[in-house]
Amino acid sequence: MNLNSTVYKRMPSRDLADDLDRGDDASAALVSVVDQNSGNPSWKLSLPHVCVATISSFLFGYHLGVVNEPLESISMDLGFAGNTLAEGFVVSMCLGGALIGCLFSGWISDGIGRRRAFQLTALPMILGAFLSASSRSLEGMLFGRFLVGTGMGLGPTVASLYVTEVSPPMVRGTYGSFIQIATCLGLIAALFIGIPVKEVVGWWRVCFWVSAVPAALLALCMEFCAESPHWLYKRGRIGEAEVEFERLLGGSHVKSAMAELSRSDRGDDSESIKYSELFYGRHFRVVFIGTMLFALQQLSGINAVFYFSSAVFRSAGVPSEIANVCVGFANLSGSIIAMLLMDKLGRKILLLGSFLGMAASMGLQVVATTLHHQDSWHVYLSVGGMLLFVLAFALGAGPVPGLLLPEIFPNKIRAKAMALCMSVHWVVNFFVGLLFLRLLEQLGAKMLYSMFASFCLTAAIFVGKNVIETKGKSLQEIEISLLSAV
Incomplete structure (x- = not known):
C-alpha cells in the first residue's frame, strides 16, 4: 500500500503554512488524527541519512587515535625524536583546531545548513590529512593536525544536531548512539591501521592518507541526503521542510510533523x-x-x-x-x-x-x-x-x-x-x-x-x-x- 498516494497529498507550501497557523487546538487535533491513522514513522527511511552523518564521528575517533602508534616513527622521520614537548604538540594540536572549529560551528550550521556544514567539515580533514601525510618537517605536521582539528570540532556538533533533527522520536536515542559507536570504530580502526608502523618504513604516512577516503565519502554522500527540516522551517522554507519530512518520515507523517514545528515556533521571532x-x-x-x-x-x-x-x-x-x-x-x-x-x-x-x-x-x-x-x-x-x-x-x-x-x-x-x-x-x-x-x-x-x-x-x-x-x-x-x- 502506497501511503504517499493514499493518506497524504502534498499541499502547496503557502496553504500548509496557513493551515499550521490556525491555532494550537487545531494543530494538536491534526497531530492526533494523523498519528492515529498512521502509527509511528518507519525508521528505515531516516536510517541511511543517519549512517552517512556518522561518518564524521568515525573520522573524529580516527584522528583522535591516529598518532598513538605511529608517534615514535613520526618523530624519528621528522627529526624531533626525544623532544617530548614536540611529541605532545603533535598529539594535542588537533585539540586547538577542534576548539576553533567548535566555536564557529553554530554560525556555520545555522548559516549554510546541516548538509553543507558536513561537507565543509570534510574539507579541512582532507587537506589536513594530505599535509600530515606528505609533511617533511614538524611545522608541516602541526599545521596538518590543526586543520584536521577544525573539522573535528565542527563535525560532532553538526552530527548531534542532524541526527536529532532527522530521527523519528521512538528511535532517536538508538540513532544518537550511532555517533558514539562510530567514534569507537574510528579509534579501533586507527589502532589496527597503525599496527604495521614498526615493521614498514614510512607506514605512518599511509595512516594519514587513508583518512582522506571516508572524508571524501562524507562530502559526496551528503549531497544525496536530506536537509534538516527543522533548519529549513527556521529559515522560512516551509515547502522544502515538508518535502524533507516526507523523505525522512513518510508522507502520512508530514502534516503532524509540520504542525508540531508550528506549535513550538509560535511566539518566537524569526531573528537569529x-x-x-x-x-x-x-x-x-x-x-x-x-x-x-x-x-x-x-x-x-x-x-x-x-x-x-x-x-x-x-x-x-x-x-x-x-x-x-x-x-x-x-x-x-x-x-x-x-x-x-x-x-x-x-x-x-x-x-x-x-x-x-x-x-x-x-x-x-x-x-x-x-x-x-x-x-x-x-x-x-x-x-x-x-x-x-x-x-x-x-x-x-x-x-x-x-x-x-x-x-x-x-x-x-x-x-x-x-x-x-x-x-x-x-x-x-x-x-x-x-x-x-x-x-x-x-x-x-x-x-x-x-x-x-x-x-x-x-x-x-x-x-x-x-x-x-x-x-x-x-x-x-x-x-x-x-x-x-x-
Missing part, C-alpha cells in the same frame, strides 16, 4: 539569536544544564584514563597493543549496550547509572593504590577498575550528552547552544590532559582518583536534580515542557 542571549532569560537553564554535563563528563577523568591506560597495563605485564584493544573493546561494548537501551530505559537512567558506575570504578582504583605495597592484587584491581570505568562511561556519560542536549535545546538556539557546550567540552578536556601528569606527581594517584570519583558522584547528583527524561518525546514536546518549568 545572539550568543550573549544564551546566558540570561528563559534559555539560560537548558544552556546551564548542557555546559555542566559536558564539563562534568570531562572532569570525571575519562580522557586521563585513556591517556594513562597503556602505562597501567604495562605495569601488569600486558603489552600496550593488547591494552588498547581491551580499552577499545570495553568502549565499543558499552556503546552497543547503550544503543540497545537508550530508547527503552531512557537517557536519564543511563546517565545516572553511568556516573555511579564510574564513581565505583574509580573507587577500585583508589583501593588499588592503597594496596600498592602489600600484594599483587592491586594490579588486577587497577586494570579491572580501568576497564569497568571505560565500560560505564560508554553506557551513558559518553553517548547521552551529545544526544540529550540537541533534544532539550529549542530549535531557535540549538546550533549555537551546542557550539557553546562543545566548546566547554574541549576547554575542560584540554586542561585535564595538560594537568593530569602534574597533578598525579604532586597529589599522588590515591588523591587524584578520589577527586575523579567525587566529580562522578557530583555528576550523578546533578543529573538527578536537573535532567528531564526525553525518551519517546518529540522535540517540540520536550521544548514546551522545559519552557513551562522556567
